[in-house]
Each structure stands twice: as structure tokens, then as C-alpha cells.
Amino acid sequence: MDRPIKCPHCQYSTVLRTEFVVGKARPAFLFVACPDCRGIFKYDGLTGHASFPGGSGGRHIPLISGVLSFTAAVALVLIVRPPWLVAILATPFLIFGVMSFRTALSASQREISELTGMAPVTEETLKKLEDRF
Numbered sequence: 001m002d003r004p005i006k007c008p009h010c011q012y013s014t015v016l017r018t019e020f021v022v023g024k025a026r027p028a029f030l031f032v033a034c035p036d037c038r039g040i041f042k043y044d045g046l047t048g049h050a051s052f053p054g055g056s057g058g059r060h061i062p063l064i065s066g067v068l069s070f071t072a073a074v075a076l077v078l079i080v081r082p083p084w085l086v087a088i089l090a091t092p093f094l095i096f097g098v099m100s101f102r103t104a105l106s107a108s109q110r111e112i113s114e115l116t117g118m119a120p121v122t123e124e125t126l127k128k129l130e131d132r133f
């Protein structure tokens, strides 16, 4: 039963082998680790379609959390009176906001898929994330 698979991350083509499978999801979905780039992708056992684990529209998630963080920081500035309290309360929101924007703008599609999707996050992505911050 040779099922052809094509990695959506690096376009590497091969046949599905059990050692590539890293997890299973609803009815016929498999999570497959690309033997070439080690990227995780979702494989639909019924249609043979390979896709990014988090869908392709995952980039807006860190963007939204960035916008919410900045909104929270601005709200604190408007609501809270003593400036030192504003600084203490708003700083974590600002830092998180900046981090989210940087992730949204600079992370690769594969990292976004791993961070926002259901697939396990690879060590490589965690490492890159640490380097960035």
C-alpha cells in the first residue's frame, strides 16, 4: 500500500511509511513528519491530501494577540492614574504585544503551523523562538 505523500513545507515527495507517522487525529488524519525537512504536516488518509497542521491562515493568530495586548496597554494608560502603576501593569502587555508582532511578521509558515496548530512543536522551532526573543 504505497501512498504517495508530498511535504507542504519543502515539497519533498515520497511514499508514506509508518515511521514517518508521529500522531493521529480525527477519523483518517495522520500527522506526518517529513523525512527531509522534519516539518510536521497533516495527511488526509481518505483523499491523500497533505496540508499544514494549523491550516494556512494561522498567521493572524499572533497578530490578533499582538493587537489585543497593545489595546490592553493603551486602556491601562487611560484608566489607571498613578504613572508608576501604569508602567508596572502595561509593560508586560507591551512586551507580549511586541513579541506577538515579531512572531507574526518573521516566523515561517511552518513555525506558525506548529505554534497555532494541533501538531507537536518541534525542538527546532522552539529553539528559533528562543533565539528571536
Ligand SMILES: [Zn+2]
Residues within 6 Å of the ligand: 007, 008, 009, 010, 011, 012, 034, 035, 036, 037, 038, 039
Ligand atoms: Zn519537508
